[in-house]
Amino acid sequence: MVNALTPSKYSLAASSLVLLILTVGATTAGFPNNPVASPSSSPHPRDFAVIPIPNQLVVDPGSAGSSNLTLASIGGFAGTISLSATISAPNGTAAPTVSVTPSSVRLKAGANASSTLTVLTQSTTPIGTYTVTIVAKASKIIHTALVTATVSDFALTLQPSSEALVLGSSRTSFYTVTSLNGFTGTVTMGASNPLVNVGVGFQSQVTVASGGNASGPIFVNVGNTAPLGTFQIVFTATSGSITHMATLTLTITSAPVPDFTLMTSPVSLTIPDGSTGFVNITLSSIAGFTGNVTLTGSVIPAISGGPVAVITRTSVFLSPNVTGTSLLEIFTNSATPTGFYNYTVSGMSGSVFHQVFGSFTVASSTTGDFTVSANPSSLTIPQGSQDRDFLDITSTSGFSGTVNLAAFVAPPGPFLVLANNQVTLAPGGTAQVVLAVFVNTTVPVPAGRYNITVTGSTSSLFHQIIIPVTVTVPLENLVLVSASFQPTNITLQVQNTGSTSAGLVAYSVQDKAGDTWQRTGWSGPTIGPNSTASSILLTIGVSCPSCSYTGTPGAFNQFIPGNVYTIFLTSARNILYKFTATYPSTTREGLLLESYTFTSGTNLTLFIRNLGNISVTFTSYYVKDSSGNQYALTTWAGPTINPNNTAPAVILIGSSCPACTLVGTAFTFTPGFSYTIVIVTARNNQFSFTVIR
Numbered sequence: 001m002v003n004a005l006t007p008s009k010y011s012l013a014a015s016s017l018v019l020l021i022l023t024v025g026a027t028t029a030g031f032p033n034n035p036v037a038s039p040s041s042s043p044h045p046r047d048f049a050v051i052p053i054p055n056q057l058v059v060d061p062g063s064a065g066s067s068n069l070t071l072a073s074i075g076g077f078a079g080t081i082s083l084s085a086t087i088s089a090p091n092g093t094a095a096p097t098v099s100v101t102p103s104s105v106r107l108k109a110g111a112n113a114s115s116t117l118t119v120l121t122q123s124t125t126p127i128g129t130y131t132v133t134i135v136a137k138a139s140k141i142i143h144t145a146l147v148t149a150t151v152s153d154f155a156l157t158l159q160p161s162s163e164a165l166v167l168g169s170s171r172t173s174f175y176t177v178t179s180l181n182g183f184t185g186t187v188t189m190g191a192s193n194p195l196v197n198v199g200v201g202f203q204s205q206v207t208v209a210s211g212g213n214a215s216g217p218i219f220v221n222v223g224n225t226a227p228l229g230t231f232q233i234v235f236t237a238t239s240g241s242i243t244h245m246a247t248l249t250l251t252i253t254s255a256p257v258p259d260f261t262l263m264t265s266p267v268s269l270t271i272p273d274g275s276t277g278f279v280n281i282t283l284s285s286i287a288g289f290t291g292n293v294t295l296t297g298s299v300i301p302a303i304s305g306g307p308v309a310v311i312t313r314t315s316v317f318l319s320p321n322v323t324g325t326s327l328l329e330i331f332t333n334s335a336t337p338t339g340f341y342n343y344t345v346s347g348m349s350g351s352v353f354h355q356v357f358g359s360f361t362v363a364s365s366t367t368g369d370f371t372v373s374a375n376p377s378s379l380t381i382p383q384g385s386q387d388r389d390f391l392d393i394t395s396t397s398g399f400s401g402t403v404n405l406a407a408f409v410a411p412p413g414p415f416l417v418l419a420n421n422q423v424t425l426a427p428g429g430t431a432q433v434v435l436a437v438f439v440n441t442t443v444p445v446p447a448g449r450y451n452i453t454v455t456g457s458t459s460s461l462f463h464q465i466i467i468p469v470t471v472t473v474p475l476e477n478l479v480l481v482s483a484s485f486q487p488t489n490i491t492l493q494v495q496n497t498g499s500t501s502a503g504l505v506a507y508s509v510q511d512k513a514g515d516t517w518q519r520t521g522w523s524g525p526t527i528g529p530n531s532t533a534s535s536i537l538l539t540i541g542v543s544c545p546s547c548s549y550t551g552t553p554g555a556f557n558q559f560i561p562g563n564v565y566t567i568f569l570t571s572a573r574n575i576l577y578k579f580t581a582t583y584p585s586t587t588r589e590g591l592l593l594e595s596y597t598f599t600s601g602t603n604l605t606l607f608i609r610n611l612g613n614i615s616v617t618f619t620s621y622y623v624k625d626s627s628g629n630q631y632a633l634t635t636w637a638g639p640t641i642n643p644n645n646t647a648p649a650v651i652l653i654g655s656s657c658p659a660c661t662l663v664g665t666a667f668t669f670t671p672g673f674s675y676t677i678v679i680v681t682a683r684n685n686q687f688s689f690t691v692i693r
Contacts, residue, residue, distance in 0.1 A: 047074040048081065048107060049663050050136040050145045052117060057149045058182065059096065062123035062241035067147050069100070069115040069134065071107055072663065078109040081138045085117055087149070088131045095130055096121040096149060107138075119149045123241070127153045127181040152183035154208060155244065156237040162249040163220060166256070167228075168288070170221040173248060177206055177237055178213040189216065190236045197223035198250070200233055212484045212491075214534075220250065228252050258289035260318055262347045262354040264328065265410050265453070270361045270462035271307070272369060273336045277360055278466040279328040280410040280451045281311070281345055285318040292317050293349045297328045300342040307332050307362060309343055323411040325449055327466060330360060338362045363461070368399030370425060372456040372463045379437060379467065381414075382474035383447060383497075386438045389467060393433070393456055395425040403456045407435055413445040414438060414469060416452065439471050444497075447473045476502035476571060481532060483567070483581035487558040487590060487611060488543035490567070490581065492536040496527040503527075506570040507538050512563065515551025519544060524569075538567065542592070554644075558590075558611055559583045589616050591679075591687045594646060598693045601668035602656035606649045606677065606689070610641040617682040623653050624676045629664030633657060638679070651677060669693045 049072045057065035071081055082104050089095035097120045105113045117134060132147040155178045163171045177187045186207045193200045203216030218235075233248045263282045271277035283293055293316050297309035308331045316324035328345055339362060346355040373392045381387045393403050402424045407416045415438040423431035435454065439445040452467040476498035484491045490509070496502050504524025510516045517540040527533045540547060541557045549556075559565065561583050569577045590611035597605050604623075610616050618638025624630045631653040639647045653660060654668055669675065670693060677689045 045075045046077040047141060048072060048077045048136070048138065048143070049074060050081075050083075050134060050143050051663075052134060052145050052147045055145070055147045057119055057147065059119055059121050059149055059151055060183075060240050060242050061121050061125050061127070061151060061153055064118055064120045065149065066119070067117040069117055069136075069145075071105055071113045071115070071136065073107055073110050073112070074663065076109045077138075077141075078107060079138045081105050081107055081113075081136050083115050083134065083136055085132055085134050087119070088133070089128070094122075094125060096125055096151065098132055100134070117147060119147075121151055125151055127151050129181075150182055153180045153242060154178060154183045154187060154237070154239065155180055156235070156246045158218070158235065158246045158248050161247065162251070164251045164253070165220065165222045166253050166287075167222060167226060168224045170219065173218040173220065174215050175202065175218055175235060175237075175246070176213055176215045177208050179208050179211050182210045183239075184208060184210040185239045187214075187237050187239045190238070192234045192236075195226065195231055195233075195250075197226040198231075198252075199223075202235070209484070209491075213482075218248065220248075222250075222252055226252055228254060256287040259286040259352060260284060260289050260293060260347070260349065260354070261286060262293075262345065262356055263410075264343075264345055264356050264358050265408070266358070266455075266464075268359045268361075269464060270363050270457075271330060271332055272363050272461065272463070273332050273338060274334045275332060275463065277330040277332075278453065278464055279330070279343065279345070279358060280453055280466070281326040281328055282411045283316055283318060283324045283326075283347060284411070285320050285322055288320045289349075289352075290319050291349045293324070293347045295326055296346045298344045299330065300344065303337065305333075305335055305337065307336055307341055307360075311345070323446075323448070325411065325451055327451060332362055336362055338364050368395070368397045368427075369461060370395050370399050370403055370456065370463065372454060372465050374435075374454065374465055374467050377467065378469070380470045380472060381437060381439050382472050382477075383445060384440045384474055384477045386436065386440055388437065389435045389452075391433045391435055391454060392430055393423050393425065394430040395428050398427045400425055400427045400429075401458055403431075403458060405433060405454065405456055407452060407454045409450050409452045409469070411450065413448075413450055414452075414471065415441050435467075437469060445471055447471050474498045475500045476529075476573065476575065478502060478527070478569060478571070478577045480567070480579040480581070483579075485559050485561075485581075485583040488541040489537055489539045490559070490565075492538065492567070492579075492581075493532060493534045494527060494536055494569070495532040496529060499529050501526050501528050502575075503572040504536070504569055505572050508568045509538060509540055510566040510568070511551075511556045512565075513551065513555065515549075515556035517541065517544065517547045517549055517556070519547045521546070557644075589614060589681060589683065589685050591616065591641075593689050596691050598669050600656070601670070602652060602654040604651040604653075604669060604675075604677075604691070606651060606691075607646055608641065608649055608679075609646040610643050612643060615640055615642050618649060618679050619682050620680040621649075621651055622676075622678040622680075623651060624678075625667045626674060627664070627667075629662070629667050631657065631660045631662055633660045635659060649679065 051070045052067045059065040083100040085098040085100050087095045087098045099118050101116050107113045130149045134145045136143045157176050159174050199221040201219040206214035208214045230251045235246050237244045261284045265280045269277050295311050295314050297311045299307045299309045310329045313326040343358045371394045375390045405421050417436040419434040450469040455464040479495045481493040503526040506520045508518035525533045564582045567579045592609040592611050595607045617640040620634040620636050622632045641647045674692045679687045
């Protein structure tokens with residue numbers, strides 16, 4: 001791929017392809033955009049040419065760029081040439097300053113001379129593309145040439161830009177450096193930290209690609225003796241002459257007293273005599289509480305033959321930001337007196353004590369009833385995936401009627417879906433309902449133990465069961481951080497949040513119609529645990545000869561701005577990851593040289609395909625041989641090519657092109673030699689091809 005900002009050459013056989021893509025508005029023609037000499041009836045008029053090399057400059061704010069101006073004698077011209085330059089800018093924009101040194105050049109017959117164009121920007125110069133017009137004057141002869149100066153920059157942002165921390169805590173923020181107007185380069189980070197006992201760490205450098213962005217972490221650690229209040233840490237990002245700043249606001253407060261919370265669910269329930277009731281217990285750390293919490297349970301009133309309360313885990317260890325669970329089981333038998341009771345759950349750790357109350361009713365089960373069971377009775381689900389359980393609701397003692405079903409989880413985390421929330425039972429019948437459990441929700445589900453409570457109820461009956469769920473850290477788990485598009489490739493930033501490395505072996509990319517490029521046998525990167533791969537390159541179309549294509553022929557040859565694409569990555573463990581990414585919408589011209597043919601020594605036909613998203617009209621061309629001799633047709637009524645269409649473009653030189661201007665010695669297309677063809681569009685964008693006869 002060749003970006004129009006950087007003219008490049010490709011040598012290729014006639015069957016090869018050259019792909020060139022550029023952004024509209026970002027460039028101008030790479031060879032002289034204006035005729036270097038006017039056509040004349042004289043075969044060798046006395047004239048001169050002015051050629052800026054390069055004719056495209058990229059300048060940072062507060063720095064300078066230069067272009068060498070080559071002056072060539074034509075037809076024996078000799079004399080003094082005065083040089084000047086002006087620069088144009090959008091309305092209201094302060095343009096860079098320009099100068100030409102020396103401003104007067106003595107040119108000898110048949111010789112070359114040179115001068116230097118300098119473009120100087122200030123730190124306040126707005127980003128954008130500026131046009132420099134160079135005027136070369138001699139006696140009765142005036143020529144102009146154009147140079148574009150692109151002023152690029154970058155932006156620095158913090159996310160978040162403010163943090164609230166307590167003494168003895170830490171936080172992680174991120175900084176992002178974003179390319180503006182084609183900026184590319186390495187950005188060095190710095191920070192001013194006036195605070196005592198507050199540590200600030202960050203990635204010191206990031207490299208930003210043109211049109212892309214790069215991020216790095218910021219770690220803030222607040223010691224136990226740090227000052228209290230609101231403070232500002234100023235971050236600086238520097239590249240060459242460019243410096244930007246962003247401020248991170250810290251609010252530091254004293255730490256609250258460590259504590260824990262104790263909750264039960266459900267608060268009330270009905271238990272048929274001879275059955276067991278279940279109550280979920282959830283404990284959470286507050287303000288950095290760490291320690292073991294001892295749990296006890298009881299039933300009020302405590303009577304002979306009455307219900308018995310038993311806690312399955314009597315000791316739960318809590319650490320900061322961690323939730324613990326246990327279970328209260330209430331046992332009854334057929335002789336348990338029916339009626340109303342209370343249950344209590346108490347938690348104690350050192351001097352910290354909490355107690356909660358709930359109620360339950362023991363009901364007679366001599367009439368028709370039903371049971372609720374789960375198969376399997378427990379689930380283990382890796383983070384980022386899902387599973388299901390089968391619930392059986394069975395009629396006993398001749399029960400018939402409708403049973404209402406509900407499910408909830410404690411502590412919150414997994415997402416539950418019941419296939420049906422009601423079933424109707426006939427006497428002796430059984431109904432099965434699927435319970436789906438998702439831990440691949442938008443908000444990551446922390447690893448740990450959870451309890452799912454499934455309840456079945458009628459107007460007079462109530463049953464519940466507990467399904468323990470363990471969420472584990474997967475061996476590997478990939479998360480898409482960002483995606484950057486080019487017409488035939490995507491660069492991904494992917495994070496592995498799993499516990500072992502993930503090696504990538506295949507990928508596929510699909511458009512919204514289902515057309516797919518797939519590559520198997522791919523030697524992709526290996527991403528370590530808790531690590532991020534920042535430059536995973538996926539290619540399609542002409543950029544991926546190893547890919548296979550399925551779908552409508554020709555419908556998906558490149559990525560189109562504004563479209564959404566589905567990306568599939570396959571790891572060595574045969575785990576398939578699915579992501580979606582959107583190509584930001586822009587307007588651009590893009591050309592592909594599909595083939596070419598030489599009709600004669602002065603006639604060449606190029607078959608060019610428009611890969612952009614806008615029609616392209618050709619207005620001039622330049623043909624250069626390996627010795628630097630050049631034919632130029634600056635008044636060419638070339639073809640107009642619509643997007644995704646191919647059209648022939650006839651390139652004439654020498655005797656076949658009376659309107660062409662020659663700089664140097666005449667030449668023809670000779671077998672075995674290469675030639676550079678530059679085509680300029682109506683939007684003043686250039687495309688460069690190299691062909692071999």
